[in-house]
Amino acid sequence: MDRDAFLAELKTICGDRGVLHQAADLLVYEYDGSVDGAVDTERPLAAVLPTSTEQVSAVVRLAYRYGAPVVARGAGTGLSGGAVARGGGVIIALTRMDRTLRVDPVNRTALVEPGVINLELSQSVGPQGMFFAPDPSSQKACTIGGNVAENSGGPHCLKYGVTTNHILGLEVVLPDGTVTWIDAHGPGVGGLDLVAILVGSEGMLGIVTKILVRLMPSPESVHVHLAAFGTMDDAAVCVTNVIGAGILPASLEMMDQLTIKAVEPAYHAGYPMDAAAVLLVEVDGTGAEVDEMSAQIERIAGESGATSFRSAQSAAEQELLWKGRKMALAAMGRLAPNYYLHDTVVPRTRLTETLRAVNDISQEFRLDIANVFHAGDGNLHPLMLFDRRKSGDVERILEASHELIKTCVSMGGTLSGEHGIGSEKQGYMELIYTGEDLAAMAGIKLAFDPRERMNPEKVLPKGYMCGEVRALHNQAMAQKHGIHPM
Amino acid sequence: MAIQTSPFDQLVKEASRNMRGFSGKDTPDDTLLQDCVHCGMCLPTCPTYRLTGNEASSPRGRLWMMKAVADGRMDLLDPAFDEQMYQCLNCRACEAVCPSGVQYGPLVEASRAQLEQHRPRPRWQRVARSVGMRLPFDDIRRMRALTGGLRLYQRSGLSAVLQRTGVLKRLGLETLEAMVPPVRERPLVSGRESWQPEDATATAHLFNGCVMSTVFSGVNRAAGRVLAHNGYATDVPATQQCCGALYVHAGMMDEARRLARINIDAFERDGNGAIVVTAAGCGAALKEYDHLLADDADYRDRASSFAERVVDLTELVGTDRLVQPTVSASQQVTYQEPCHLAHAQRITQQPRTMLGSVPGLELTEMRESSLCCGSAGIYNIIRREMADDLGDRKAQHIKDTGAGVVVTANPGCAMQLRTSLNRNNINAEVRHIAEILDDAYGGERAARDGTWAFQRATPPT
Numbered sequence: 001m002d003r004d005a006f007l008a009e010l011k012t013i014c015g016d017r018g019v020l021h022q023a024a025d026l027l028v029y030e031y032d033g034s035v036d037g038a039v040d041t042e043r044p045l046a047a048v049l050p051t052s053t054e055q056v057s058a059v060v061r062l063a064y065r066y067g068a069p070v071v072a073r074g075a076g077t078g079l080s081g082g083a084v085a086r087g088g089g090v091i092i093a094l095t096r097m098d099r100t101l102r103v104d105p106v107n108r109t110a111l112v113e114p115g116v117i118n119l120e121l122s123q124s125v126g127p128q129g130m131f132f133a134p135d136p137s138s139q140k141a142c143t144i145g146g147n148v149a150e151n152s153g154g155p156h157c158l159k160y161g162v163t164t165n166h167i168l169g170l171e172v173v174l175p176d177g178t179v180t181w182i183d184a185h186g187p188g189v190g191g192l193d194l195v196a197i198l199v200g201s202e203g204m205l206g207i208v209t210k211i212l213v214r215l216m217p218s219p220e221s222v223h224v225h226l227a228a229f230g231t232m233d234d235a236a237v238c239v240t241n242v243i244g245a246g247i248l249p250a251s252l253e254m255m256d257q258l259t260i261k262a263v264e265p266a267y268h269a270g271y272p273m274d275a276a277a278v279l280l281v282e283v284d285g286t287g288a289e290v291d292e293m294s295a296q297i298e299r300i301a302g303e304s305g306a307t308s309f310r311s312a313q314s315a316a317e318q319e320l321l322w323k324g325r326k327m328a329l330a331a332m333g334r335l336a337p338n339y340y341l342h343d344t345v346v347p348r349t350r351l352t353e354t355l356r357a358v359n360d361i362s363q364e365f366r367l368d369i370a371n372v373f374h375a376g377d378g379n380l381h382p383l384m385l386f387d388r389r390k391s392g393d394v395e396r397i398l399e400a401s402h403e404l405i406k407t408c409v410s411m412g413g414t415l416s417g418e419h420g421i422g423s424e425k426q427g428y429m430e431l432i433y434t435g436e437d438l439a440a441m442a443g444i445k446l447a448f449d450p451r452e453r454m455n456p457e458k459v460l461p462k463g464y465m466c467g468e469v470r471a472l473h474n475q476a477m478a479q480k481h482g483i484h485p486m
Numbered sequence: 487m488a489i490q491t492s493p494f495d496q497l498v499k500e501a502s503r504n505m506r507g508f509s510g511k512d513t514p515d516d517t518l519l520q521d522c523v524h525c526g527m528c529l530p531t532c533p534t535y536r537l538t539g540n541e542a543s544s545p546r547g548r549l550w551m552m553k554a555v556a557d558g559r560m561d562l563l564d565p566a567f568d569e570q571m572y573q574c575l576n577c578r579a580c581e582a583v584c585p586s587g588v589q590y591g592p593l594v595e596a597s598r599a600q601l602e603q604h605r606p607r608p609r610w611q612r613v614a615r616s617v618g619m620r621l622p623f624d625d626i627r628r629m630r631a632l633t634g635g636l637r638l639y640q641r642s643g644l645s646a647v648l649q650r651t652g653v654l655k656r657l658g659l660e661t662l663e664a665m666v667p668p669v670r671e672r673p674l675v676s677g678r679e680s681w682q683p684e685d686a687t688a689t690a691h692l693f694n695g696c697v698m699s700t701v702f703s704g705v706n707r708a709a710g711r712v713l714a715h716n717g718y719a720t721d722v723p724a725t726q727q728c729c730g731a732l733y734v735h736a737g738m739m740d741e742a743r744r745l746a747r748i749n750i751d752a753f754e755r756d757g758n759g760a761i762v763v764t765a766a767g768c769g770a771a772l773k774e775y776d777h778l779l780a781d782d783a784d785y786r787d788r789a790s791s792f793a794e795r796v797v798d799l800t801e802l803v804g805t806d807r808l809v810q811p812t813v814s815a816s817q818q819v820t821y822q823e824p825c826h827l828a829h830a831q832r833i834t835q836q837p838r839t840m841l842g843s844v845p846g847l848e849l850t851e852m853r854e855s856s857l858c859c860g861s862a863g864i865y866n867i868i869r870r871e872m873a874d875d876l877g878d879r880k881a882q883h884i885k886d887t888g889a890g891v892v893v894t895a896n897p898g899c900a901m902q903l904r905t906s907l908n909r910n911n912i913n914a915e916v917r918h919i920a921e922i923l924d925d926a927y928g929g930e931r932a933a934r935d936g937t938w939a940f941q942r943a944t945p946p947t
């Protein structure tokens with residue numbers, strides 16, 4: 001391929017300033033938010049900064065012609081290497097497409113470009129009494145486009161559901177450059193639900209250029225409580241009891257002792273330093289509902305052995321309690337230079353068991369593992385602390401991670417709760433999916449992107465990519481129907 | 487099927503052969519660099535990233551480049567590295583939000599110091615820099631002389647003539663001209679004035695600054711009166727000099743250290759009361775003297791004690807013990823947070839407490855009040871385009887509030903706001919928070935006939 005000719009054509013689309021191609025400029029597009037060691041960095045062939053759907057479409061079309069892979073990128077906060085270009089791809093950074101095009105307070109929707117920052121959307125519609133419910137801890141920085149691609153979740157998804165529950169329609173640039181609009185299923189919309197397929201597809205099926213999101217009405221009243229426990233088990237029991245009592249808090253988050261140690265000195269959120277675990281519970285709804293739920297929760301916490309229970313008295317105090325949780329992940333930098341965050345959902349009934357197994361792994365590998373997670377829906381985030389400059393640390397972490405993932409899967413857990421597979425968990429796919437499952441996924445990829453040009457070498461494990469897929473697919477289908485190919 | 491990357495790989499490889507890394511004095515601290523886990527949480531707070539959407543113009547990108555230079559993957563003298571180290575406003579918004587506690591400021595300053603040391607510069611540039619930078623800041627008396635000339639120039643009508651005839655534009659000096667407000671008062675000479683309330687309960691020592699003591703001497707006097715109203719007997723230690731912040735920002739560390747030592751000496755003489763600063767940029771630099779002099783055995787500990795005494799005016803008086811002002815000011819104001827107050831010193835509530843105490847004053851918050859206005863030391867002079875974009879964005883936000891007055895707490899911001907508002911034809915006055923409070927306490931007149939005596943100390947002999 002003639003790189004110079006390709007770059008020259010890119011420039012006619014995005015302008016000189018919209019195309020980055022010097023080695024030094026591309027250096028900063030070789031990573032995303034994922035951990036060094038778990039995801040390899042790789043310098044792309046070029047990076048473009050388009051400002052319109054037309055430009056995105058033209059770039060994709062051009063890359064298609066030259067046979068260059070393309071990779072969409074939002075804020076690059078992803079944790080599974082999704083936005084790192086494999087095989088000399090072109091990064092399409094959507095950061096300049098960050099306009100909110102329309103807000104409809106009557107139907108409670110907003111039409112946004114993919115580069116709009118999650119929290120800023122909620123802030124801008126806040127005065128109209130609405131918010132965008134999916135709230136990943138990275139919401140200050142991550143983009144709605146990235147949320148769609150990863151089907152991101154957050155603390156409030158316990159009550160409100162994850163990103164896919166809040167997407168009403170998408171404008172998508174398909175791998176050959178075609179622009180199309182797809183509606184989410186709802187009353188009156190038939191056919192295949194393509195929005196359901198696109199959301200969570202990790203940038204492998206198309207580049208999202210406009211998003212129609214559902215906004216939720218801001219709750220009338222919100223209470224935030226903090227319950228501290230002497231053991232992790234007590235805290236886990238409390239979670240089960242709250243849900244068992246039929247209460248649906250807006251969020252129910254757990255943090256262990258190590259996490260408290262990282263967070264409290266940094267943010268002075270008021271978490272008791274001597275607690276083995278704290279639960280952060282938020283309830284919302286009408287005034288009366290919230291009062292009643294709060295009283296119930298306080299009672300259940302007491303019965304479950306809480307050593308203290310505190311309710312935020314002001315909006316500022318609520319925010320402070322939350323700050324500790326939202327910033328927990330990144331505050332780990334204070335305990336160790338590097339961390340590796342895992343992400344799995346286990347059945348809530350096996351929460352305690354899984355936590356114990358995690359603890360065993362921490363002992364076995366002499367590793368600090370912090371736990372900060374969405375307890376309400378069993379989404380665990382074991383977080384391994386390490387120092388990549390110490391020789392052997394990275395290897396030890398990767399080994400322990402392998403053990404951890406296998407353990408979680410054996411508890412009936414998933415590979416990913418919300419961070420995606422990307423290139424990070426690719427190798428583990430076969431742990432939970434059969435050849436047939438994978439062939440079915442590859443079949444969908446193939447239908448959208450027969451030439452494998454869009455975010456290639458991600459999600460599907462080796463052996464389920466490129467031409468292999470077609471062969472495998474045929475083989476799987478043949479087996480299924482009892483036909484034995486020669 | 488795979489795309490051919492060989493010519494490109496070749497380029498990367500060739501480039502990596504002769505990488506110059508960090509070396510010599512003032513290298514970015516590797517442990518500090520490792521603190522960044524490239525999570526990206528700082529991106530949206532960064533003004534240059536907001537304007538460009540380019541990762542290279544983000545804090546994470548800049549830190550990654552520093553790491554690459556340290557690891558021998560990028561050349562210290564790569565133009566892209568140079569560009570980014572100086573495109574950064576050093577506003578430190580990234581530092582304030584970084585959950586991993588990355589100390590960005592010292593890292594970018596050290597990187598600049600490296601560039602200063604190792605970059606070959608044409609002779610004329612070196613000369614121009616030392617004249618441009620050292621002449622005014624090395625000795626406060628020169629700054630006074632310059633301002634004296636400026637005052638004369640503004641009063642003589644020459645300014646108006648030059649503006650009309652477009653001479654300034656031709657000389658490329660119009661920005662400078664538009665930035666500087668009319669100099670109304672004579673300079674405040676350190677050691678010559680003090681404010682002594684009869685019922686003083688504590689002592690304070692005013693840090694006079696170079697621009698503050700000259701172009702904005704009125705603000706410093708207002709601050710003296712505000713302090714006195716709040717029970718502080720306030721003097722202005724005589725032998726102090728400019729804080730050296732602009733040197734630090736430019737990576738001229740030795741020049742900065744020289745000034746730091748002079749100031750430490752100056753403030754040790756007058757007891758150990760609070761050192762009160764009226765310019766956020768100076769305050770941030772003074773609070774980091776311990777870092778600046780960490781390798782100086784004689785000054786290390788003294789620098790720490792000095793740094794601990796430093797407070798911003800708002801930090802000291804904007805508490806719940808603030809003496810309530812009584813003179814009503816029925817006006818609508820908005821508050822522009824200086825980066826070096828909000829981000830570098832994390833002071834955000836106290837100025838609002840002060841404004842909230844003024845009877846009749848209505849504070850309307852603007853959008854992005856803590857996003858850099860584009861001033862950033864001398865950034866607005868050396869990087870016009872980016873600074874103008876930020877200034878325009880700020881001016882628009884100010885306009886949207888409908889406020890007639892923008893309050894700030896740093897001379898650089900004041901000048902940048904003034905220019906930006908003028909350029910956008912927005913009619914709003916720029917004032918320092920000390921002036922607002924001083925007015926609300928009754929101003930100079932109240933000071934003269936009021937409850938406490940206004941004393942002028944005799945000049946040191």
Ligand SMILES: Cc1cc2nc3c(=O)[nH]c(=O)nc-3n(C[C@H](O)[C@H](O)[C@H](O)COP(=O)(O)OP(=O)(O)OC[C@H]3O[C@@H](n4cnc5c(N)ncnc54)[C@H](O)[C@@H]3O)c2cc1C
Pocket residue numbers: 032033071072073074075076077078079081082083094114135136137138141142143144145146147148149150151152153154155202203204206207208209329330418419455525526527
């Ligand atoms: C500190 C921290 C905390 C986090 N907490 C959470 C959490 O609580 N919950 C959670 O779910 N995630 C969390 N994440 C992960 C991450 O923030 C989310 O996955 C987020 O949605 C990624 O958004 P982004 O804009 O950064 O996307 P990027 O990282 O830039 O991209 C992610 C993927 O999306 C694709 N993509 C991006 N934009 C588009 C588009 N317009 N069209 C098609 N594909 C696109 C990319 O190709 C890539 O595969 C966290 C990350 C960090 C660093």
Ligand code: SF4
Pocket residue numbers: 521522523524525526527528529545546549580583584585586587588
């Ligand atoms: S500076 Fe801090 S916030 Fe920014 S990427 Fe690094 S660790 Fe994250």
Ligand code: SF4
Pocket residue numbers: 531532533534535543544545548573574575576577578579580581590
């Ligand atoms: S100091 Fe300011 S301009 Fe520089 S990287 Fe940080 S936020 Fe951006």
